[in-house]
Amino acid sequence: MNETALIQDAQNGDLDAFNRLVLAYQDALYNTALRIMGDEDQAADATQEAFISAFRHITSFRGGSFKAWLLRTVTNACYDELRRKQRRPTVPLEPATDDEEEIESPRWLADTSMSPEQIAEADELEHAIQHCLNALPTDFRTVVVLADIQGLDYSEIADSIRTPLGTIKSRLARARLRLRECLQDFWELLPAAFRLEDGSRV
Amino acid sequence: MTQTSFRDVEQLSLLLDEKLNPADAARLEAQIAADLELRAVYDDLRQSRALLRRLPQRRAPRNFTLKPSAARVRPPLPRLFPTFRLASALASLLLFFSLATNATLPRLASMANQPPLHAYGMGGGGPDVERAQGGGGSSEDSAAMDMPAAPAEPAAPAPEEPAEKTVEPEAEPTMGVAALPPVAEAQPYEEPLPEMLPEPEPMAPPIPGWLVWLLAILAAASGGTAFFARWLTDRRWQTGSKK
Numbered sequence: 331m332n333e334t335a336l337i338q339d340a341q342n343g344d345l346d347a348f349n350r351l352v353l354a355y356q357d358a359l360y361n362t363a364l365r366i367m368g369d370e371d372q373a374a375d376a377t378q379e380a381f382i383s384a385f386r387h388i389t390s391f392r393g394g395s396f397k398a399w400l401l402r403t404v405t406n407a408c409y410d411e412l413r414r415k416q417r418r419p420t421v422p423l424e425p426a427t428d429d430e431e432e433i434e435s436p437r438w439l440a441d442t443s444m445s446p447e448q449i450a451e452a453d454e455l456e457h458a459i460q461h462c463l464n465a466l467p468t469d470f471r472t473v474v475v476l477a478d479i480q481g482l483d484y485s486e487i488a489d490s491i492r493t494p495l496g497t498i499k500s501r502l503a504r505a506r507l508r509l510r511e512c513l514q515d516f517w518e519l520l521p522a523a524f525r526l527e528d529g530s531r532v
Numbered sequence: 533m534t535q536t537s538f539r540d541v542e543q544l545s546l547l548l549d550e551k552l553n554p555a556d557a558a559r560l561e562a563q564i565a566a567d568l569e570l571r572a573v574y575d576d577l578r579q580s581r582a583l584l585r586r587l588p589q590r591r592a593p594r595n596f597t598l599k600p601s602a603a604r605v606r607p608p609l610p611r612l613f614p615t616f617r618l619a620s621a622l623a624s625l626l627l628f629f630s631l632a633t634n635a636t637l638p639r640l641a642s643m644a645n646q647p648p649l650h651a652y653g654m655g656g657g658g659p660d661v662e663r664a665q666g667g668g669g670s671s672e673d674s675a676a677m678d679m680p681a682a683p684a685e686p687a688a689p690a691p692e693e694p695a696e697k698t699v700e701p702e703a704e705p706t707m708g709v710a711a712l713p714p715v716a717e718a719q720p721y722e723e724p725l726p727e728m729l730p731e732p733e734p735m736a737p738p739i740p741g742w743l744v745w746l747l748a749i750l751a752a753a754s755g756g757t758a759f760f761a762r763w764l765t766d767r768r769w770q771t772g773s774k775k
Contacts, residue, residue, distance in 0.1 A: 345598060345600060345603060348598065349597040349598060352595075352596050352597050352598065353595065353597065356592040356595065356596045357589060357590070357591055357592050359592075359596075360590065360591075360592040360593070360596075361589050361590055364590060365587070370593065374592075374593055374594070377592070377596055378596050381596050381598060382598060382602060382603060385598055385603050386603070455583070455586070455587075456587060456588065459583055459584065459587055474584065477549075478581050478584035478585060479584050479585070479587055481585075484549070484551065499542060499545070499546060499551070500542060502545055502549075503538070503541050503542040503544075503545035503546075504538070504541075506541075506545055506548075506577045506580050506581060507538075507541050507577070509580045509584075510573075510576040510577055510579075510580045513579075513580055513583065514576075
């Protein structure tokens with residue numbers, strides 16, 4: 331895939347060329363949205379909005395990392411969605427027990443099509459991390475998602491969310507510090523492989 | 533063992549991402565080796581980052597490719613669209629000015645041909661008007677001023693008599709009008725009767741009617757052609773994109 335040629339064609343209004351770029355980056359954008367939003371449906375909506383916005387404003391792309399540019403678009407879409415949520419707060423649908431008491435544990439979010447053992451092994455880590463990510467302020471969460479999940483460089487993150495480099499460093503450190511404190515509560519839930527890694531501390 | 537500050541955490545985070553210069557990195561690594569708490573924090577940060585990196589990358593639940601309707605993409609404009617649009621705009625503008633000119637210029641011209649409205653002048657009007665308004669400063673006024681005051685007299689009958697008096701040489705001149713030539717030499721003012729005034733001829737519209745019609749037709753035709761071409765292109769493009 332010649333990305334530069336596709337971008338140029340898309341800038342000339344070629345929707346097919348843009349859709350090839352969509353196919354190349356949709357997983358990255360969806361995962362970023364999912365980690366920032368913490369909800370699959372909202373992440374899908376934000377991803378779709380991001381691609382629509384990206385196509386409409388693709389002429390403003392002046393080179394550099396196209397992935398970083400797209401990630402900025404999806405980050406903005408997530409921020410918009412989060413702001414909408416703040417204006418119209420919703421009550422989460424907690425499952426109820428037989429006594430009609432709400433189950434407060436986040437574990438109910440687990441995929442019930444899997445066995446409990448599988449859930450414990452495959453999903454607990456992800457749920458624990460997502461729980462800790464959700465506890466972060468949005469700005470911190472965005473930086474840590476872009477840096478540690480998407481693997482962007484500091485300068486690319488600064489470019490993506492239009493924030494000074496010094497602020498990126500500071501936010502990333504604070505986010506990792508808070509994640510560390512939060513994840514300590516889930517340490518015993520981590521998979522065995524990771525506990526071994528935990529035991530092999532330098 | 534020292535209390536780990538946020539500054540330390542920030543430095544540890546930078547060390548983790550290899551963003552420190554070699555000298556600072558070496559100094560910090562030496563501190564980590566010596567300080568157990570700093571080392572524990574560094575390990576926790578490293579593990580937190582490793583955990584995040586281990587998060588499974590989900591596949592997108594569906595394809596997010598865009599359809600033309602979702603992207604609100606419009607086909608390129610027909611080549612002649614800007615020309616027709618400009619022609620329509622210019623013709624409309626000229627039409628507007630033509631109509632405005634035809635509506636205002638004849639009215640202005642007829643106003644200019646009308647006789648001056650002396651009833652509203654400052655002393656420039658005829659004697660009747662001056663008398664009725666009590667202004668003007670003519671000779672009969674001076675004479676009237678010399679007369680004994682007649683307060684609360686109705687103003688209407690009084691002016692009839694002084695008209696005669698002004699021409700009498702026996703009238704005592706006031707000091708202010710002593711040097712004036714005899715009033716008797718003044719010709720009596722003859723106001724033309726309204727029926728004697730020439731009727732102003734209605735002015736023909738400055739922009740001929742055929743030109744106004746031509747501009748109107750041109751504006752409508754060019755605008756209609758532009759939008760029809762646009763609609764046709766849109767339709768052809770939508771039909772093509774559905775295939």
